[in-house]
Amino acid sequence: MQLIGPWLSGYTRRVGVTLHLLNIPFEHVPYHAYQQRDRVRAFSPMMRVPALQLDDGQLLIDSGAIVDYLDSFVPSAQRLMPDGGAARVHAMQLVGYATACYDKLARYCDELMLRPEAYRLPHLQAGYEEQMLIGFDVLNAARAEPWFLGSSISQADVMTVVAFQSAAVAMPRTVNSDAFPRLAALAQRAMQMPAFSLTLPDVRDLQASGLVSEDHRA
Template sequence: MKLVGPWLSGYTRRVGITLRLLTLPFEHLPYHAYREPERVRVFSPMARVPALQLDDGQVLVDSHAIVDYLDSIVPADQRLMPASGPERVRAMQLVGYACACYDKLARYCDELMLRPEAHRLAHLQAGYREQMESGLRVLEAAHADPWLIGSRISQADIMAVVAFQSASVVIPRTVNSESFPRLAALAQQAMQFTAFSSTLPDLEDLQASGLIGADNGI
């Protein structure tokens, strides 16, 4: 399999973490959708990442579809989403909040960095931040014992950590270990797994993107 997209993309990172936790072999092609759209389009006509090319040549886009497929090809006891019942509902709730947080962060960054300063809409920026921080507070309130769905790591943990770590890079004065101690502890626990530590975006890539402290701590 070939995974297309940089670790800078939280959803690409989600898929990479999943592949590594499930010990599924893959080749990582860190093509950036903005900087290298033509290379991405070879796999994804919309130049959208992540894209996962399967061994038979078919390509899946959208991290939700990709991780669902990956769960379907491993033994049941290795899957990263509960199969049914209250645990599955709870996992879906938390994944939904974490993805929503990441989506709002991405919109916030686009508004802050892609739109010319004279045309930025302050109320949109404030709204995205408020929604994102509200979602993070929901995740913060979830009890991890030791993981969000109990004894085994799940997609809820993966996406919660991705969202928290991404936000802590962009707005570190607001999203940090003091404001969200449980999420920080969850991230620290997850980072003991190579699947998480090996997929952190490179500092050079973060600096080039302008994401580090993008809001100047406001």
């Protein structure tokens, strides 16, 4: 398998973390959809990342579909989403909030970095930030002991950590351990696992994206 997309993309990182957690071998192809469009297009006609090229050449896009497919590779007890019942509903609720938080962060950053300053819409940025912080409040109130579903890590933890760490880099004044202590503790716990530490975006990628300054220290 080949995973196309940079770790700077939270959705690509979500898939990478999942592949590592499920011990599924893959090759990471860190092409950037904005900066290397032709290279991405060779794998993903719509130039979307993440894209997962399977061993038989078939292509999957959309991180939600990809991680659902990857669960089929392992026994039920090892999957990152419960098969059914109340646990699955709870996990889906949390994944929904975490995904929405990341989506609002992405929209906020696009407004800030891609739209010329004279044409930016402050009310949109404020709205995106407000919605994101509400979502993080919900996730912070959900106890993770040690994980959201108990003793086993799930997609709820994966997407929450990805979203929280991305937001903490882009908006450290409002998204930090003081504002969301339980999410910070969850992220710290996750970073003890190679699946998360090996997929953390390189500081040079963050600098190139404009998310952090040249003197940023991780």
